[in-house]
Amino acid sequence: TYVVTEACIGCKHTDCIQVCPVDCFHEGQNFLVIDPQSCVDCGLCEVECPVDAIRSESELKPEQQHFLALNAELSQNWPRLVERKPALPNAAEWAERENKLAYLIR
Numbered sequence: 001t002y003v004v005t006e007a008c009i010g011c012k013h014t015d016c017i018q019v020c021p022v023d024c025f026h027e028g029q030n031f032l033v034i035d036p037q038s039c040v041d042c043g044l045c046e047v048e049c050p051v052d053a054i055r056s057e058s059e060l061k062p063e064q065q066h067f068l069a070l071n072a073e074l075s076q077n078w079p080r081l082v083e084r085k086p087a088l089p090n091a092a093e094w095a096e097r098e099n100k101l102a103y104l105i106r
């Protein structure tokens with residue numbers, strides 16, 4: 001599966017959902033996640049993200065591994081998003097931030 005990681009938090013550009021052939025992105029208030037049970041590993045979304053938030057499961061760094069479980073969990077709770085929408089208002093500012101996980105709105 002592919003996994004949305006920390007860089008997406010506060011940005012939510014949604015370019016990724018435009019290319020997904022199986023509509024497996026789910027939307028929270030300030031983050032998007034991939035449903036690992038639906039992802040067909042096509043890799044199309046990875047290059048679309050302007051903040052480089054999407055990784056193949058096999059490419060996750062050790063400190064990013066927990067995003068695999070987080071995507072699996074939150075995709076069960078959050079609604080599917082199938083149409084692109086504007087990025088969050090302060091996306092440019094959030095793109096520069098680190099350690100954003102504490103700001104994730106579940």
Ligand code: SF4
Nearest residue numbers: 020039040042043045
């Ligand atoms: Fe969708 Fe393909 Fe990305 Fe999986 S890898 S989330 S199937 S676009």
Ligand code: F3S
Nearest residue numbers: 008013014015016049
């Ligand atoms: Fe997030 Fe990037 Fe998609 S910021 S919504 S993973 S295009």
